[in-house]
Amino acid sequence: MAIPDFIVKLREHIGHDPLWLPSVTALIIRDVPPGSPFHVVPDVLLVKRADNGEWTPPTGIVDPGEQPHIAAQREVLEETGLEVSVEALLGVGKVGPVTYDNGDVTSYMDTTMRCVVSGSSDVPFVADDENTEVAWFPISNMPVTNQRFRMVIADAVAQLKHPQGFKPRMGYEKRQA
Template identity: 55%
Template structure:
């Protein structure tokens, strides 16, 4: 999916000035099958973005009236052509400032979630935002931004030890306590 219509309408009014929007990061994890060797690790679904040629988990903008979990499921379908379900909240934090190639600026309040695939369809590039898609073992990820590595690690930690996992509150944690 390209830039949502509501963002285009806002951009007509504010130009390239910063917008603050809701976003999602959908980390689709495929666990190792039961009985697999101890050294086997889960896979994560990544897309290679057309605009930056960077590998990332699936991301998207929450449209007015949508819930973050519904947006995550929709974005996985739109970008990779597979059905998925949300399994867990990984965290919430600010992303940005982001400056897009056309000069638009934005900040995102990002909700990151771990998802699992429904069925066994092979992922495919299903939109015009990406140029490649595939499963990567978490021990051999391609180069990517530290935030994405962090949230992928969180996804696996939450999957392996759900009772002890606490969702991350902020990706660039700085104290806001007045005494700090």
């Protein structure tokens, strides 16, 4: 994984001490065509991470001075080769702390957004060295094991299907009934 230069410089000063960073999660949802049978479900675009082999939505760190929605578009392009536009805010919340193999400790203030493909193609490809695979999966048969990602993918589909009644998630804990 390439560590952004600004983080390398920060780590020169703070070592492995906890670092708080803004991040984004981009959920690219491909809805079912109108008139499809009831059992057909939307697809979600996922990447298989090179560092741990997990399937996740595209994620990344917001660069200094960068707007979160621009960071989401950049990360999707860098990771999957697809151009997207942001359609909806799904939530904001803390992720971590995460302790990396080198001892660095980082927590993230993550902004999660639902995106749609805006370019001329929806055929993804591995566009960086952070991932080993990229593919569309029906949400009913996706290889995501991380509970937070499963939860926000469900949020993305709920927001897509019922935008008027959707409230962005504040925090990534389970919603209270």
